[in-house]
Amino acid sequence: MAKLQVAIDLLTTEEALALAAKVAPYVDIIELGTPLIKNMGSTVITAMKAAHPDKLVFADLKTADAGELEADIAFKAGADLVTVMGAAGNATIIGAVKAAKAHGKGVVVDTIGYPDRVKRAQEVTALGVEFVELHAGLDEQWTAGYSIQVLIDEAARAGVPVSIAGGVNIDNVSAVIQAGAIVAVAGAAIYGAEDPAAAAKALREAIDAA
Numbered sequence: 001m002a003k004l005q006v007a008i009d010l011l012t013t014e015e016a017l018a019l020a021a022k023v024a025p026y027v028d029i030i031e032l033g034t035p036l037i038k039n040m041g042s043t044v045i046t047a048m049k050a051a052h053p054d055k056l057v058f059a060d061l062k063t064a065d066a067g068e069l070e071a072d073i074a075f076k077a078g079a080d081l082v083t084v085m086g087a088a089g090n091a092t093i094i095g096a097v098k099a100a101k102a103h104g105k106g107v108v109v110d111t112i113g114y115p116d117r118v119k120r121a122q123e124v125t126a127l128g129v130e131f132v133e134l135h136a137g138l139d140e141q142w143t144a145g146y147s148i149q150v151l152i153d154e155a156a157r158a159g160v161p162v163s164i165a166g167g168v169n170i171d172n173v174s175a176v177i178q179a180g181a182i183v184a185v186a187g188a189a190i191y192g193a194e195d196p197a198a199a200a201k202a203l204r205e206a207i208d209a210a
């Protein structure tokens, strides 16, 4: 069954815990966004895992170097999954995977900004990562002409386990799953909703029906 990942792009531990408490019944993975981790440090990872030990806690580190060191920090803090940039060298990804294996956890490669996301997804899957995030970041989404369809089309031809992040919402989540994504990542569609719990519930139901 495909999973729903809530991306918490808020800035304080208090806000993140409050949102997670509302949406936890409907999500599989709780992502601590990069700005949140940069603002609060690894303590937000520890707090989230303590509050939701039954959920996968995803630390969106976007590691670009020192893969083993940075991943080890997050796993020791309680993370189940960490991200490494697809644009990082293979040595960085291999280092993070080494730390993951030592902790019994996993690495996700973030293809944000990478020119050929599908090719990189196929390359890094051979390095032992859990899955690859086909990702259009917040800044890319705000550029003229962006459409999530580009990620959906990439997922359909990736041939390796992928998630999709970048404007996932109730109108496109079925297509995201039908294209083969094993995880749908939703940030603003949930934390920006008037009723985040209702938004997460609707996304959950759409994923299960896809």
Ligand SMILES: O=C(CO)[C@H](O)[C@H](O)COP(=O)(O)O
Binding pocket: 007, 008, 009, 033, 034, 060, 136, 137, 138, 141, 165, 166, 167, 168, 185, 186, 187, 188, 189
């Ligand atoms: O990692 C991120 C930005 O770097 C976001 O969490 C991701 O893009 C999902 O956000 P949204 O669903 O709001 O587009």
